[in-house]
Amino acid sequence: MAKLDYEYLAGILEKARAGDGNAFAEIYTATYYTQYQVICQDTQDKDLALDLLLRLYTSAFMDIHSLSSPKYLLSWLDQIRCNICAEFCKTVQKTSSRNIPISHKEAALDAFTANRILTNALAVCGIAPSDVPVDVLETWMNYTKPGIYRVRYLIYSMLAILVLLPLLFVKPSVKAEWTGSGEGGAEYSLSIHSLLPVSSVSAELNGSPADLEKAGYREYRAVAGENGTLDITVRSVNGQTYTRSYDLTPFDTEPPVLITSDRRSGKIYLTVRETYSGIDYEGITGLTPESYDPQSGLLVFPVPDAEVTVKIPDNAGNTLTVSLSP
Structure with a gap:
């Protein structure tokens, strides 16, 4: 028998105390197989075991409020079973002639019989019948830890898929x-x-x-x-x-252009223009400018003592060559 999920059964127990037939059905489904096996071994009579099983769950359903915690569910049912079997043995002499104990395979209930006992027990107690058959509840196995973990795993997996699905696109x-x-x-x-x-x-x-x-x-x-x-x-x-x-911006293949040239007060003023890559002022050779203005392209040179060739490059490697004389 799989280990019961007492956290889940705590909620089922509360519903059963409120008269929920489906909750009683889950309690029955989680425990009837073991109880029937034990009764069969005690009585060595399968028909008698069915009758005692019905009495067991009728008593349990009627006295459900005495079960303080789902942790005591199995021992609580065992005690009820022992009391019923002991009382029965006092009043009825054992009549079974079997010499060979009933095997576990023989002491198995088919789905129809298991459902019939549950329905009869609920009817005797005046509880509405369950909407879900026993064999379906056994398939779900929500009352066991593996079952509830599978459900949680499926839920978490679906949530993860819903969250991650947009990332695929x-x-x-x-x-x-x-x-x-x-x-x-x-x-x-x-x-x-x-x-x-x-x-x-x-x-x-x-x-x-x-x-x-x-x-x-x-x-x-x-x-x-x-x-x-x-x-x-x-x-x-x-x-x-x-x-x-x-x-792409047109590739710069042209050198800077000389716009104006002026000489005054012992200085030479050159205005150059470079449309794309800009002037490489630090790369000017031949004569170092005294000052320059990157915004206007104005360069100021001292008047040389002799004619010099000034090379003004742009940042693309193109060069404007200008001759300056005294």
């Missing part, structure tokens, strides 16, 4: 930002956003694979050496993929 996302230009081309910073772990990140430039450099947690760096379309594909562990396309 969650897609990652990606964002790319232009961070400047270098010798290799325009540089982009990629940020990956995903609720789930990311299994792969790939990029294509104009349909050809593009190299990605990992720059941090879900951060990547891409360098585009030509104009075109950058396609970034992110795959999550749930199999969902997300692809985003970016039309």
